[in-house]
Amino acid sequence: MEKFAIFGGVSWGKIDTTKPSYALIEELILKDYSYIRNDITELTDGQPLYHSILTAVAQSDGKLHAVFKRANVAEDVGQKAVETLRERGILRQKRCKGADDKLFFTTPFLRFWFAFVSPLFKGIRDGDFSEIKERWQRHENEFTHLTFKELSAELLRETFKEDSIMEMSEYWQNDALSIDIYGLTKSKKRVVGICKYTNTKVKKSELTRLQELCHKANIQADIFVLIAKKGFSSELKSQKSQQLKLYTLKNFKALVE
Incomplete structure (x- = not known):
């Protein structure tokens, strides 16, 4: 379950799920950061607005108004950006009874990237993985819980x-x-x-x-x-x-x- 919450949706061949999650994160993601970032930039055009919204979705419960507030964008601007991200197959929108619709990533890996990697890119780019390791160890159970609920x-x-x-x-x-x-x-x-x-x-x-x-x-x-x-x-x-x-x-x- 935890490995799927991190790597779900990637096409990198078989992943050794007997290894600790953070060891796999470092081996398969952080050490190949530049290459993976280039692939993701093709999805988002490197647009700061899209990255702000995607990070807000990844680090919240996904409710629309909460996402726009966290990303510090106006609702009309945010709605247009979300529409584009949905058309590109990055996000999907889901009904929540009695509340705002919620936004979810179409693949678990993209959620992991924008929750843990993208916000800490400077250290990762420079080869310093200490901050992402500490953040993952603090939030791994909480992070996996959403994938558990969806499944x-x-x-x-x-x-x-x-x-x-x-x-x-x-x-x-x-x-x-x-x-x-x-x-x-x-x-x-x-x-x-x-x-x-x-x-x-x-x-x-x-x-x-x-x-x-x-x-x-x-x-x-x-x-x-x-x-x-x-x-x-x-x-x-x-x-x-x-x-x-x-x-x-x-x-x-x-x-x-």
């Missing part, structure tokens, strides 16, 4: 076969009320869920919190979904049913297959 949505589309999911988005009312997964199946069942990319098992309290969020948002959920990197407590696993679906990393093999 979780794809996993649900793949596994809900008898009653397929027809609509799926995130749900957001404010900073205190957001739900990772908000979907509707073919039979009109409402699916809500959360994704936890943490190094601890998810406990029953997370299900309780999700149920409370639904109550506050006045969402009548038919199916609850929890997706966790490290699995679940025994208490939570004992409650697994048609109304509570639990997924761990091993379930993502369905996407690979």
Whole structure:
């Protein structure tokens, strides 16, 4: 999952996923910085406006207004730039229930580049990798979480076969009320869920919190979904049913297959 969040979308042949992520970053990206930068410049024309927006998307949750504010661009200017970046196949726009649309990169690698490499180009250009190493070590779990959420949505589309999911988005009312997964199946069942990319098992309290969020948002959920990197407590696993679906990393093999 972590390696895909960094290298997804590249065509460099087989990547040795047994190596630590930062070692691969240094070996395959930083040491070839100039060549990769030239390829990316062809996509963006080297335009500072595009780079500002792409960096803002990479370092935020992708909500349109937040991106324009972070990039310090007027909305009309930002909208035109986003349209161009979408036409070039760099960004895509996704609906978020109850909030602004969100912007996502079409490939994980471009997100990694504009989150970690492009903002620190001076040191990298001069052969000093200390700042990017420190930033990666501080943010790697947080950074991978978004890729985990996106792939979780794809996993649900793949596994809900008898009653397929027809609509799926995130749900957001404010900073205190957001739900990772908000979907509707073919039979009109409402699916809500959360994704936890943490190094601890998810406990029953997370299900309780999700149920409370639904109550506050006045969402009548038919199916609850929890997706966790490290699995679940025994208490939570004992409650697994048609109304509570639990997924761990091993379930993502369905996407690979």
